[in-house]
Amino acid sequence: MSIYARIGNRYSRGSTIHQNGGASSRALSQPNSVHCNDMIQAPTACDIDPHFTDGDQRDMPGREEFAPAGMTAETSLQRLKKGNARFASGNTIHPNLDSTRRIETFNGGQKPFVTVFTCSDSRVPPELIFDQGIGDMFVIRVAGHVCGLHEVATVELGVERLNTPLLLILGHSKCWAVTAVATGLQMHGNVLQLREYIGPAVAKAQSRNPVMHGTELVQAAIEENVWKSIEDIFSRSQVVRELTRSGRLSVVGAIYDTEGGHVKWLGAHPEQSGLLSVRDD
Numbered sequence: 001m002s003i004y005a006r007i008g009n010r011y012s013r014g015s016t017i018h019q020n021g022g023a024s025s026r027a028l029s030q031p032n033s034v035h036c037n038d039m040i041q042a043p044t045a046c047d048i049d050p051h052f053t054d055g056d057q058r059d060m061p062g063r064e065e066f067a068p069a070g071m072t073a074e075t076s077l078q079r080l081k082k083g084n085a086r087f088a089s090g091n092t093i094h095p096n097l098d099s100t101r102r103i104e105t106f107n108g109g110q111k112p113f114v115t116v117f118t119c120s121d122s123r124v125p126p127e128l129i130f131d132q133g134i135g136d137m138f139v140i141r142v143a144g145h146v147c148g149l150h151e152v153a154t155v156e157l158g159v160e161r162l163n164t165p166l167l168l169i170l171g172h173s174k175c176w177a178v179t180a181v182a183t184g185l186q187m188h189g190n191v192l193q194l195r196e197y198i199g200p201a202v203a204k205a206q207s208r209n210p211v212m213h214g215t216e217l218v219q220a221a222i223e224e225n226v227w228k229s230i231e232d233i234f235s236r237s238q239v240v241r242e243l244t245r246s247g248r249l250s251v252v253g254a255i256y257d258t259e260g261g262h263v264k265w266l267g268a269h270p271e272q273s274g275l276l277s278v279r280d281d
Ligand SMILES: [Zn+2]
Pocket: 119, 120, 121, 143, 144, 145, 172, 174, 175, 176, 177, 178
């Protein structure tokens, strides 16, 4: 019997155990998945986004599928905060993981409420740390969330094509990519290319905190690297700039604590208005 047959079929049978998740001990003692579909209910009338109407959708070329009706950047952010609070406290509900959700998203298409750009680190799985499920989050992951052409293109898919009202750039503690650049660790092969993207963030952290070194400097560089990714996205994507200027999109940064499980929210880039003033092509 293959490894997939022994392990993967647990999912299709609906008896996943969610081991190594925020509520691993509870999940392991109750082998059947704990499912909850309440996360996909439509928001209340007070959550309706005044910036977004059906007319806007029709006017936007390339927009074929849409975030859940009425979801705004604020309601998306609150949903992430609540999910992370459940995860960090060990009270996860593992929403939207059952066959009903699979069928719903297969037939109705994906309608994620957030686009997340984060690191590939195996300790930072977005759907788990925000306690979300299938079709909830459009995720781009690459070491150190460095922002090249393919990453920007995928971000645009999330915020324009899928119309998520929120774009989250998520750094994390103990990021190897940032640590390697900040501490001069030996790198070889194509990994060296990470320096090109992360180096300026480390340099900025050093210039702003000249007395810092070691772990403190790495922590500062991790935050600067979040800002750097946001700067790169705004710099390279006219689509993201236009959506942000029009109020249809909010772009925020955050840092995930890989030990405590909590997300520290950084908000919008402090120089966002300047970044948005870049002349469009
Ligand atoms: Zn990382």
